[in-house]
Amino acid sequence: MTLKTRLLIPLVILFLNIGFSQDSKVVISSTDISESSFLDRTEFKVSYSGNIFWNNGLNFGAEYILKEYKKVKNRKRGQRTNTHQFLLNGTLGFTTNFSTKTDTGIITNYGITWRRTNKKGKQLSIAFNPIGYYRSFLPETYEVNNDNVEKIFLPGRGYYAPSISIGIGKQRLGKKITGRFFNVNLLLRTPYNAGTLPAINLQYGFRFKFKKKRNDAKNN
């Protein structure tokens, strides 16, 4: 028996044991959000985005709930209810490397986010943004064509820039700031030189709802 098979068998037994030791009945119920207003279904967000030592910037965005359902699992220790959401996601941000200003740009991304929230409000999110655009802004730039030199107005380049993110967060029910999150984001810029440039950014920020604030104002 090969080493791989010898390792695989105990792992399979372990998983089966865990699986059958619990009552694996799962109830999935869809949440009716059709009556909710746009602002009820929308969270806005603002976050730091960058890699701390080099590029730094800010991101602004919104998330609109498309679909929400609850998954109830019966466990030995009781019921476990997780909320799953699919959200439309859009962001607009800017980034720069302050030391040389050779990597300044604005970026906008649109896509779908899947998010799971457990009963303690802890969240796991995966976002896939297939639509994205990055516009770089360069400092003083001169274009050379044969012997002709010309200063360029608003120099920079546009790139197709899709991205994916994975992150964790914490829901804060009933608060003005409805949640905070930390994401790791992989952004691609293409065509960049003779290929596609990857960039990894860390995003830390907050979500908030305008609706909540308005209700508070009314109450006051």
Place this chain on the structure above:
Amino acid sequence: MMRKIINNYSKKIVLIIALFTVFSCSKDINFSDLNDTIFVRHRNADMPAYIHGNGSEKIFLIILHGGPGGIGLAYRSNTIKSGIEKECAVVYFDQRGSGMAQGSYSESGINIDIMAEDILALVKVIKYKYGNDSRFFLMGHSWGGTLGPATLLKDQSDFLGWIDVDGAHNPKGIYAEYIANFNTVAAEQIEAENDINYWESVIDLVNNVAPQYNRDDISKLNNEAFEAENVLQDRGIINADADSDDNTIFKYTPLTIIWNANNTQSILDTDLFQNIDYKDRLSEITIPSLVLWGRYDMVVPIQFAQDSFDNLGSSEKELVIFENSGHSPMSTEPALFAEKVIAFINENK
């Protein structure tokens, strides 16, 4: 009505005019202490040039970095920053596909010919910005010593001098020279009873590579060359790198420069090591030339120094060997390096 508007807004108008005046004044060029970052757009690439130092005589030293795929500002340290920048303006340039250079082109849009034209485009931009009376010296290190001759062979009329620092003017010949140089240095070190096990392993490596160019083997030999310099440095034969006060690491996003370097090298390397050889055309370079080399350069072996010096067509040329240096004498003997470069510039400006 009009008077009312003027009265209401007069303070704001005066403030706006004052701000415009201040900011328009700040655009004046302070030639004695240049500190500019400009981009050169040429043939679908945007390439940054970082210009620092004393430009009061409008003398610019353009440094061509190594690689391919190196970074311009890596050279802004030690005596280049503290000494040479006081004598002239130094232009640190990120070449096409390197450092923070960006653009959009196919793989056929990056080759040594286009990159040489980029350098000539940089010269045109500097003249446009700082004046037509600007004068230039060109310095190339390592791969920059390949790109330098390629540039000068296209047009050397704007340059007052060429400084070749451990440059590979003949990449096609470097494979055979690696084998010869490793054998020579390993024999010397074993005879001197220095790091015998290591140098025997080097001889083993050399005996096991293909006798002719091979892409995998040249990569092994190149990596071993850097390792060999580390061993010679630990032995005290090559000086330790001088402490540098630069903060280059914060000026480039690491993932960007690594990705750029890998991509650019993967496109250029095969052509470079199989086809590029300027040895027979160095005689066409007739501007004053200074050849600087580390005695223990394992990356571009010292035989290339003599070849370069012998073949350059300049009537005024000098060869300087740095006895305690490897591939980067600007880091290991920075005082002597600056002294030689400044003297050369002063003699030929």
